[in-house]
């Protein structure tokens with residue numbers, strides 16, 4: 112598939128799109144840490160969808176249109192600067208740079224990039240050696256449009272400071288025939304000297320519309336049975352992380368072929384909005400004892416959910432984690448109308464409980480704390496009304 116003559120920017124993508132799916136994914140495999148090794152899971156039947164539906168060209172990358180256009184223009188004019196891509200996980204940073212590489216080098220892109228990520232040893236020596244070996248050789252790649260090589264340092268924020276300092280020098284030394292692309296979640300962990308050598312692009316969390324459009328495409332390709340509420344549940348739980356969205360969709364689809372809202376929440380173990388509503392109702396209306404119910408008793412002897420038997424029973428029967436309940440209750444408290452003097456201590460109490468749960472404290476005691484916080488809020492409400 113080596114191209115002759117003057118290839119147009121579209122050549123690669125069109126040719127790749129025409130291949131049968133299995134060979135298409137093989138063509139997209141790429142090295143990790145070395146040039147030309149195979150990324151596991153890609154191209155296997157039934158492999159993870161995050162790899163199967165990784166955007167192959169820049170036009171497939173959902174959202175970030177301005178970033179993609181800018182990078183696209185720079186690669187088109189062969190003026191690629193050193194790049195620094197940062198932002199939360201699952202927003203398309205790695206996919207974007209791989210699409211750029213594919214556009215620049217076509218089918219030979221595996222020979223022209225060096226990808227190092229946090230799982231590779233990236234101490235000062237390794238960076239010096241590997242990057243120098245790769246960057247110092249002239250590219251002998253025919254048929255590609257670009258004559259610069261590309262070094263991708265994924266998860267660069269996990270690199271030691273020393274390695275980052277040594278990289279500063281290497282970047283300058285090999286600028287003539289190599290471009291570097293640093294990818295990280297936290298830009299503040301990259302030393303300023305490196306930041307100033309790169310053009311920075313921030314990948315924000317994807318908005319709901321872009322996620323659901325991309326999910327719809329996957330649903331269509333896989334021929335899935337997904338309800339509208341199921342789809343919006345996946346979008347809501349993903350929080351702008353496309354990787355998480357695809358993983359939730361795939362695991363839910365494996366556990367139940369009919370992907371409904373309930374199936375999604377069951378699969379991820381997150382509390383359903385209606386459960387949270389019910390719990391909030393108990394917390395605000397039932398007496399302390401009714402709401403609490405004895406944890407052990409309900410767990411052992413009441414196999415069927417008995418309405419009005421309290422939070423602990425709901426928690427036990429549905430297998431909900433208290434920390435999830437607390438997190439979901441938090442926005443709920445903002446929706447209920449109550450005076451600030453009541454709301455403020457309640458929010459504070461929820462934050463404290465969440466903090467304590469993060470350190471692995473007893474759920475039973477924290478459940479008690481949650482109920483006391485609400486009981487307290489109720490008595491303040493009554494006092495405020497008088």
Ligand SMILES: Nc1ncnc2c1ncn2[C@@H]1O[C@H](COP(=O)(O)OP(=O)(O)O)[C@@H](O)[C@H]1O
Nearest residue numbers: 161164165173200201202203204205206353354
């Ligand atoms: N903007 C996007 N458009 C389409 N798919 C995306 C996008 N961002 C992430 N994905 C999906 O999520 C997976 C992980 O994306 P990746 O680029 O590795 O994220 P990260 O930003 O963490 O490097 C990809 O395989 C792809 O399927």
Ligand SMILES: [Mg+2]
Nearest residue numbers: 204205265294
């Ligand atoms: Mg990544």
